[in-house]
Amino acid sequence: MKLLSLNIGKATPVPFTDHPSGTSGIDKLPVDGPVRVAAPGAKGKGPSGVAGDDVCDQRVHGGNDQAVYAYAREDLDRWEKEFGRPLRNGSFGENLTTSGLDVSGALIGERWRVGSQLVLEVTSGRIPCQTFAGHLGEQHWQKRFTQDGAAGAYFRVIEPGAIAAGDPIEIVHRPDHDVTVALQFRASTLDRSLLSQVLAAGEALHYEALANARKYVEKYGG
Template identity: 45%
Template sequence: MPAITAVCRVARLQPDSGSLGVTAIDKQPLDEPVAVKKTGVYGDIQANRVHHGGPDKAVYAFADEDAAHFGALLGRDVEPGLFGENLRTSGLDVTGAMLGERWHIGESLVVEVTMPRTPCATFARRMREPQWVKRFTTEGRPGAYLRVIKAGPVVAGDEIVVGARPAHGITIGDCFAGLTAEQARDLLEIEREGGFVADPVVKIARKTAAQQLA
């Protein structure tokens, strides 16, 4: 059964050489249950709220299996929170999660998969690895952002039940690698019919569809 293996939130703001001077990427595991609300894990913050956080990026999930892959690549452990994730999962193919699928976590928390994580310069500085953004992108294991459909508590050990999966079949991995013209049209049709598609994904879909017509 898929499960949560760690719940993380910012421990403290850390100095950073970027334009803001600080970063909230330093997430650390919690021992006790914590509430997850529309804005994310209670007590968590984002230093750069232009590119991070918000309802469509309320929670960031990353798989133990993908962490092990990167650990082998880097020759060191990728402990929970190192990549700035809020939830570490086990037994769940996060890259294969479909945009719009819902996860029922623990007793009451319900979240929806919205988009892949885009690696940034802050992430690269945290990792202190040469060409980290390129290397992370090449591996195609970005983790998934989630929006909160129903607030509730979460703690390590909570089971994850994947609800009905959307018929479009477009996964986090597909979106991260680059949408095809057909996938872009499918997502735009869902959005036109009133279905939820995260704004950044809509913008990508529009650009992809426009390039196809050019």
């Protein structure tokens, strides 16, 4: 299990975002590192958790519970075959392209040590947005990505540190529940009846996902 690629994006003018700036940092490129990763602060008030990585639309991206985004190279390889074209590391806007890990099968609250210092905690899956669809240029992309279910994972930073491509990844904690990123993602998108199960992950959930799940269960039960 290792960090195959560390990727950062710079604010770039694009035609497919609805953000007033007209820019996006989704087109992330691999860098060698080392690059420092730390908690960026509250959503809407800070950058990415990865130094040098621009977050343009802070309405929906960034903040402590979305400090870092990871996607598995194995899943990129699947999409390469479906698209019929190559997808370099960082193509999905991920900061970390991993190898040897089932990222969407990770548990909410699971902790990873990357390199010798950095410790990350899984918070949620990634909801596909208009910018993601425009970046890839694939028809019906948001629907296809959602139905596939391999959402990749957002993380908060537990212990800051510098990382570089090639660093080992170690799972150092697995919580005592069965709420995976894939389950949380499906509950948030295709099957809201699953939200009652998602609550088992408790405060480890992305704070917005936790609030939405609680609100749904209070209204509809579960």
